[in-house]
Amino acid sequence: MGPEAFLPVALVIGYLLGSIPFGLILTKLAGTQDLRSIGSGNIGATNVLRTGNKALAAATLIGDMLKGTAAVVIAGTQWGPNAAMIAGLGALLGHVFPVWLKFKGGKGVATYIGVLLGLFWPAAAMFGAIWLTVAFATRYSSASALAAAFATPIFLWLFGHLALASLFAVLTLLLFWTHRENIKRLQAGTEGKIGQK
Numbered sequence: 001m002g003p004e005a006f007l008p009v010a011l012v013i014g015y016l017l018g019s020i021p022f023g024l025i026l027t028k029l030a031g032t033q034d035l036r037s038i039g040s041g042n043i044g045a046t047n048v049l050r051t052g053n054k055a056l057a058a059a060t061l062i063g064d065m066l067k068g069t070a071a072v073v074i075a076g077t078q079w080g081p082n083a084a085m086i087a088g089l090g091a092l093l094g095h096v097f098p099v100w101l102k103f104k105g106g107k108g109v110a111t112y113i114g115v116l117l118g119l120f121w122p123a124a125a126m127f128g129a130i131w132l133t134v135a136f137a138t139r140y141s142s143a144s145a146l147a148a149a150f151a152t153p154i155f156l157w158l159f160g161h162l163a164l165a166s167l168f169a170v171l172t173l174l175l176f177w178t179h180r181e182n183i184k185r186l187q188a189g190t191e192g193k194i195g196q197k
Contacts, residue, residue: 003079003080003082003083004082006078006079006083007079007082007083007086009079009083010075010078010079010083010084010086010087010090011086011087011089011090012090013071013074013075013087013090014071014072014075014086014087014088014089014090014091014093014094015090015091015093015094016094017067017068017070017071017074017087017090017091017094018067018068018071018090018091018092018093018094018095018098018111019094019095019097019098019099019100019105020063020067020094020098021043021098021100021101021105021106022059022060022063022064022067023035023042023043023044023045023047023048023060023064023106024036024043024101026048026056026059026060026063027048027051027053027056027060030053030056032051032053032056033051035047035048035051038050038051039192040192042106042107043101043105043106044060044064044106044107044108044109044110045057045058045060045061045064045110046141046194048060049194060110061110064095064106064110064111064114065110065111065113065114065117066114067091067095067111067114068088068091068092068095068110068111068112068113068114068115068116068117068118069114069115069117069118070114070118071087071088071090071091071115071118072084072085072087072088072091072114072115072118072119073118074087075087076118081163084118084119085119085163085164085167088115088118088119088167088171089167089170089171091111091114091115092108092111092112092115092171092174093174095108095111096108096174096178106178107145107175107178107179107182108171108174108175108178109145109149109175112149112171112175113127113128115171116152116168119164119167120156120159120161120164122159123152123155123156123159123164123168126148126151126152126155127148127149127151127152128148130144130147130148130151131144131145131147131148132144134147134148135194138193139193139194140186140191140193140194141194142179142182142183142186142191143186143191145175145179146175146176146179146182146183149168149171149172149175149176150172152168152172153165153166153168153169153172156168
């Protein structure tokens with residue numbers, strides 16, 4: 001069988017890795033209250049930061065990133081670049097819709113970055129630079145992520161990575177969907193800022 005036959009396997013591997021809820025696991029191990037009862041109720045690093053534990057938030061961010069990178073690297077090493085992209089899609093879907101949490105997961109930013117890191121690291125560096133710039137100017141994590149995600153497919157297209165640009169156009173739309181409530185709060189001026197509990 002050719003590598004294309006393993007694309008469904010790559011999708012499943014990506015999904016299973018992506019669905020590991022690091023934020024929930026780490027905060028439970030640390031003995032904090034249920035993460036889903038704090039702040040936005042989200043299981044990602046931004047909400048972990050609202051527990052006041054910066055180390056846990058950093059560990060969640062790294063874990064959620066690396067599961068995306070791992071999915072891409074494992075599938076890509078085994079079955080080639082198409083499998084890597086499919087695994088990346090699976091990882092983000094797993095994070096946003098984890099089967100273990102009744103399909104109620106995180107918003108996907110860290111996993112998005114991890115997938116990007118595994119597929120084309122200069123775009124991940126660009127994402128980080130835009131995120132930091134917007135975050136410094138506005139202190140809105142959501143606005144920073146959305147601005148960086150919006151730029152990502154354009155950046156990939158400019159570098160001639162058309163397949164990756166198409167993939168990340170889809171992943172960016174998914175991020176905008178997961179941030180739909182944040183977008184409403186940004187428009188209303190009620191969105192929480194970085195560091196706010």
